[in-house]
Amino acid sequence: MDFLRPTTWEEALAAKADQPEAVPIQGGTDVMVEINFDLRRPPALLDLGGVAELREWSMTGGHCRLGAGVPYAAVIDELGGPLPGLAQASRTVGSPQIRNRGTVGGNLGAASPAGDSHPPLLAARAVVEVESAARGVRMIPAAEFYLGVKRSALEPDELIRAVHVPPATGPQYFSKVGTRNAMVIAVCSFAIALHPRERRVGTGIGSAAPTPRRALEAEELLAAELDWDAPLDPALLRRFGELSARAAAPIDDVRGTAAYRVHAIGVMARRTLTWAWNDHLEKRAA
Numbered sequence: 269m270d271f272l273r274p275t276t277w278e279e280a281l282a283a284k285a286d287q288p289e290a291v292p293i294q295g296g297t298d299v300m301v302e303i304n305f306d307l308r309r310p311p312a313l314l315d316l317g318g319v320a321e322l323r324e325w326s327m328t329g330g331h332c333r334l335g336a337g338v339p340y341a342a343v344i345d346e347l348g349g350p351l352p353g354l355a356q357a358s359r360t361v362g363s364p365q366i367r368n369r370g371t372v373g374g375n376l377g378a379a380s381p382a383g384d385s386h387p388p389l390l391a392a393r394a395v396v397e398v399e400s401a402a403r404g405v406r407m408i409p410a411a412e413f414y415l416g417v418k419r420s421a422l423e424p425d426e427l428i429r430a431v432h433v434p435p436a437t438g439p440q441y442f443s444k445v446g447t448r449n450a451m452v453i454a455v456c457s458f459a460i461a462l463h464p465r466e467r468r469v470g471t472g473i474g475s476a477a478p479t480p481r482r483a484l485e486a487e488e489l490l491a492a493e494l495d496w497d498a499p500l501d502p503a504l505l506r507r508f509g510e511l512s513a514r515a516a517a518p519i520d521d522v523r524g525t526a527a528y529r530v531h532a533i534g535v536m537a538r539r540t541l542t543w544a545w546n547d548h549l550e551k552r553a554a
């Protein structure tokens with residue numbers, strides 16, 4: 269197996285163009301598991317650990333540009349203010365060791381429906397920056413990035429360079445059901461982001477469909493009927509839960525049944541909206 273070790277982004281893109289079958293490795297918390305268990309034997313690994321810029325984040329043009337190699341630990345320590353939903357989801361990932369190595373870029377690269385970063389990225393309307401040597405940069409909205417189970421819009425010669433996440437303008441929450449409190453892949457998960465200025469609520473569903481997805485009808489319901497100056501109407505909250513559950517299309521598997529997941533998505537949708545709404549009203553009253 270070849271081991272390619274670029275030290276600049278341009279070298280990384282050239283290596284991927286040269287050998288599209290080379291598997292990128294960032295934190296290695298997915299890739300190394302697959303190699304150790306002999307689930308994957310790629311002809312080459314493209315180690316992105318030497319490309320320093322991937323580990324950086326910046327606030328530019330009104331959004332946070334998070335390099336593909338920024339580990340969860342940095343999201344938690346440094347970005348809890350502007351990206352509370354993503355930071356909350358990051359806190360639930362694996363263990364401290366996994367959060368030190370694992371990255372949002374790697375979560376996107378793996379494109380598992382159970383990846384914890386996806387629901388908050390969807391709720392915040394994040395955009396994935398990908399690039400190839402041949403065609404340059406493509407900006408792919410998160411909602412268009414996930415194409416199937418562990419399948420994304422990334423072409424074989426492309427690499428993920430960053431993800432652009434608008435900083436929160438309102439409360440954000442992430443909720444995850446697992447069979448225990450730590451080191452657990454989500455049975456299912458739900459993220460919410462309130463955008464009070466636009467009078468819009470974003471959602472993200474995890475581990476309850478072939479891909480992470482938004483609960484579109486539930487979002488539309490709130491856009492049409494939510495009174496941003498009043499307490500949450502219980503009937504509207506119930507309907508939001510129902511429409512969120514209806515957006516799920518889960519399967520039965522070792523982690524949970526489809527019926528349980530649909531039920532849990534409805535519960536988490538109601539819960540996260542309630543938490544976020546309480547924060548919203550508190551902030552208005554202050």
Ligand SMILES: Cc1cc2nc3c(=O)[nH]c(=O)nc-3n(C[C@H](O)[C@H](O)[C@H](O)COP(=O)(O)OP(=O)(O)OC[C@H]3O[C@@H](n4cnc5c(N)ncnc54)[C@H](O)[C@@H]3O)c2cc1C
Pocket residue numbers: 291292293294295296297298299300301316336360361362363366369370371372373374375376377378382383384385422426427428429451452453454
């Ligand atoms: C013990 C354990 C617990 C875990 N718990 C969780 C959990 O709770 N929640 C969760 O979501 N995940 C969990 N994971 C999975 C994993 O940690 C995450 O998916 C993590 O985000 C992967 O990041 P990484 O940098 O380690 O990716 P890597 O393993 O380096 O790569 C993952 C995938 O992305 C591709 N890739 C990486 N970087 C790029 C790039 N720049 N461009 C294109 N493709 C790229 C790789 O080729 C590979 O296909 C766990 C894993 C382990 C081993």
